[in-house]
Amino acid sequence: MKPRFAIAMLLVLALAIPATMLAQQSKAEKEVRAVIDELTQANLKGDAEAAAIFDKYLGDDFVRIPPSGAIYTKADMLDGWRTGKIKVDSLDLSDIKIHMYGNTAVATAISRAKSTVLGETMSGPTRYTRVFVKRGGIWQCVLYQNTIIAPPKTEDSATQTTNQLAGTYRLISVKTTIVATGEITEPLGKAPQGYIMYGRDGRMMILMVAEKRTKPSDLATMTNQERTDLFNTMLAYSGTYEFDGRTVTHHVDVSWNQFMTGTHQKRNVTLDGRKLVLAYTAPDPRTGVVSIGEITWEKVD
Numbered sequence: 001m002k003p004r005f006a007i008a009m010l011l012v013l014a015l016a017i018p019a020t021m022l023a024q025q026s027k028a029e030k031e032v033r034a035v036i037d038e039l040t041q042a043n044l045k046g047d048a049e050a051a052a053i054f055d056k057y058l059g060d061d062f063v064r065i066p067p068s069g070a071i072y073t074k075a076d077m078l079d080g081w082r083t084g085k086i087k088v089d090s091l092d093l094s095d096i097k098i099h100m101y102g103n104t105a106v107a108t109a110i111s112r113a114k115s116t117v118l119g120e121t122m123s124g125p126t127r128y129t130r131v132f133v134k135r136g137g138i139w140q141c142v143l144y145q146n147t148i149i150a151p152p153k154t155e156d157s158a159t160q161t162t163n164q165l166a167g168t169y170r171l172i173s174v175k176t177t178i179v180a181t182g183e184i185t186e187p188l189g190k191a192p193q194g195y196i197m198y199g200r201d202g203r204m205m206i207l208m209v210a211e212k213r214t215k216p217s218d219l220a221t222m223t224n225q226e227r228t229d230l231f232n233t234m235l236a237y238s239g240t241y242e243f244d245g246r247t248v249t250h251h252v253d254v255s256w257n258q259f260m261t262g263t264h265q266k267r268n269v270t271l272d273g274r275k276l277v278l279a280y281t282a283p284d285p286r287t288g289v290v291s292i293g294e295i296t297w298e299k300v301d
Contacts (some may be wrong), residue, residue, distance in 0.1 A: 124246065176284065177291060
């Protein structure tokens with residue numbers, strides 16, 4: 001009887017241990033879900049109250065990577081909440097999945113938000129990944145990364161999206177935020193001039209110049225300084241383009257400064273009636289300083 005009893009006890013223990021582990025994992029998953037819920041509510045509240053909650057649940061080594069590819073730290077995010085540079089008008093999460101690995105949790109979800117975060121405007125569905133680590137009894141987020149969900153493509157979706165963007169647009173404004181300092185500038189002035197054209201054949205062209213440019217009195221006597229000033233107050237390039245409904249990529253094959261030739265310039269697109277907004281995070285093509293840019297255009301007949 002003793003051997004049978006021993007075998008029975010081993011079977012009971014073998015079944016009990018996984019059950020205990022599952023119970024612990026389920027408890028941890030609920031804790032992570034509770035943190036996600038609290039962070040969601042904090043996003044909607046905003047300002048200093050949100051900063052206090054995020055200060056608790058973001059690790060000091062936290063990194064946020066938005067669709068633009070920029071990198072923001074915990075300090076960047078807290079400053080954004082306190083200064084109003086982060087504003088969330090609406091936020092809805094669905095398809096939340098949490099995978100537990102001991103004291104580490106990986107959460108994924110579909111996020112539908114309307115927000116402005118440190119100069120970047122977000123509207124529409126994205127799929128995010130959050131990584132949490134349990135420290136001192138608190139689940140802290142150490143990584144947040146989200147990717148824009150492209151709309152489903154039909155057989156002729158490429159043609160349809162190209163036609164949505166096709167046309168000629170007049171320049172309204174150019175605004176940039178220098179990532180390193182947060183300084184907001186209008187590099188071409190308050191009344192810049194220019195046009196961007198998207199053809200149905202898949203080619204594009206852009207020309208922008210600053211306001212109040214000095215016109216040389218005579219081309220024959222034009223000085224090198226005048227040439228330099230005119231060159232530094234313009235931007236122009238041409239190439240092919242691809243538009244997926246949310247982002248447009250300019251494949252540059254000729255440019256005014258030659259440096260941009262052969263590059264691929266990606267822009268987040270917002271179309272609102274006749275208004276077109278192109279947003280990006282990249283080195284300024286005139287200065288090389290990494291900036292968050294927003295260029296506003298209006299379609300012309």
